[in-house]
Amino acid sequence: MNFIKQSALPKEGLSIESLMELLFYREEFLTIASHELKTPLTALKLHAQVFKRNSIKNTVTHYEKKQVDALVEQMESQANRMGKLVDAMIDISRIRSNQMHYLKEPFNLSETVNSVLKHQFIEHPLQQFSVKLKENITFIGDKKRIEQVFSNVLDNAVKYGKKLPIEVKLTQRKETIFFSVTDLGYGISEKDKKRIFNYFQRAIPASEVSGIGLGLFIAQEIVQAHGGEILVKSDIAKGSTFKVVLKKGNAP
Amino acid sequence: MNKPICIIDDDDEDVRSVMCYALEFEDIKTLPLENGIVALEYLSKLSPKDYPCLIVVDYTMPGMSGIDFIKTLRNEFPESLGKIPIALVTARIPDKNEYDLENLKILIKPIDLSDFLNLAREYYPSPLNTHSSF
Ligand SMILES: Nc1ncnc2c1ncn2[C@@H]1O[C@H](COP(=O)(O)OP(=O)(O)OP(=O)(O)O)[C@@H](O)[C@H]1O
Ligand SMILES: [Mg+2]
Numbered sequence: 001m002n003f004i005k006q007s008a009l010p011k012e013g014l015s016i017e018s019l020m021e022l023l024f025y026r027e028e029f030l031t032i033a034s035h036e037l038k039t040p041l042t043a044l045k046l047h048a049q050v051f052k053r054n055s056i057k058n059t060v061t062h063y064e065k066k067q068v069d070a071l072v073e074q075m076e077s078q079a080n081r082m083g084k085l086v087d088a089m090i091d092i093s094r095i096r097s098n099q100m101h102y103l104k105e106p107f108n109l110s111e112t113v114n115s116v117l118k119h120q121f122i123e124h125p126l127q128q129f130s131v132k133l134k135e136n137i138t139f140i141g142d143k144k145r146i147e148q149v150f151s152n153v154l155d156n157a158v159k160y161g162k163k164l165p166i167e168v169k170l171t172q173r174k175e176t177i178f179f180s181v182t183d184l185g186y187g188i189s190e191k192d193k194k195r196i197f198n199y200f201q202r203a204i205p206a207s208e209v210s211g212i213g214l215g216l217f218i219a220q221e222i223v224q225a226h227g228g229e230i231l232v233k234s235d236i237a238k239g240s241t242f243k244v245v246l247k248k249g250n251a252p
Numbered sequence: 253m254n255k256p257i258c259i260i261d262d263d264d265e266d267v268r269s270v271m272c273y274a275l276e277f278e279d280i281k282t283l284p285l286e287n288g289i290v291a292l293e294y295l296s297k298l299s300p301k302d303y304p305c306l307i308v309v310d311y312t313m314p315g316m317s318g319i320d321f322i323k324t325l326r327n328e329f330p331e332s333l334g335k336i337p338i339a340l341v342t343a344r345i346p347d348k349n350e351y352d353l354e355n356l357k358i359l360i361k362p363i364d365l366s367d368f369l370n371l372a373r374e375y376y377p378s379p380l381n382t383h384s385s386f
Binding site: 034040041043050054074078081210 | 264315344361
């Protein structure tokens, strides 16, 4: 019968069970993601409404410039938080549906690390970094995506590094490139080391350090698509080293 | 009459601070706390005359969810702390029988400022009352 033929899945296709599992994960993902979105949305909306209310009551003249600046800054940061989350959700849905497309262009990886670092210095003026960079390492791949990986790993080192100095190294041995970031912060227990690479998996409560738990999942996907891997070495309460290993000539 | 202060119990710093900010603008005093466990600990040390007039609590918090916090208060201290009015903040429209709890207000994210202020005013003693004793 035609109908059966059409609906039958290819031999190597997914079973009903694994399809159900995929559906379940999608549901779960959407539930968590919308929860995560509604929190900064609440903060942003309340901020805007407080502002509006006071403007209507004509108490705006009582605002000091400093207060207005602080308010607007907070609104901006909530909007940014939502923007980041939406970006991450789009990335994840691309990853899950195999729609992540990577450029394959030669670029100067040392410069990429430099520009990511420059950004970090501006964002976190009080954070100490010690940097050892090999100049002029070239790599073929998606520059923007690799940049994203480095930023994610650095963001984490700053977030979970307890404000202690961070060591950043970019080295090359033969055809292998190593980007490593070492912090002296929280560290990661043995049982969490694998888990944190899954989406929405976090090992530190949001009341201590906020985050959504998508950064490493996406970073790992990008690195693997470039034929590389991310390695973790860590001792709980002592610190962590995340090492991105890329092989020249293994472009996506 | 409980003390004119609202407890804002939310693990998200941004939400917690803007809620306090919004209320302070209306001359409503607030006390921010960052999770259910901290709030329980704080409340259990209070003498009844210092009980807050309202607790606003987030549903999703690490360690102890908002709903577990409410159940603990009401089951373990039914005659004292359990009587403090509570508003639960949640991202999801709750099922009818999910919170089978009396005297529970629900605020759904993203919260509307006027709903939030109206709710606080409902429980917060009006300035006239608090100042008339002077
Ligand atoms: N340098 C680090 N030191 C200690 N723990 C870390 C470090 N980097 C990551 N982790 C742990 O791994 C978890 C997952 O990290 P990931 O970057 O995926 O998410 P996040 O930082 O929580 O949120 P975001 O998606 O905003 O980056 C973190 O929540 C944290 O528990
Ligand atoms: Mg992160």
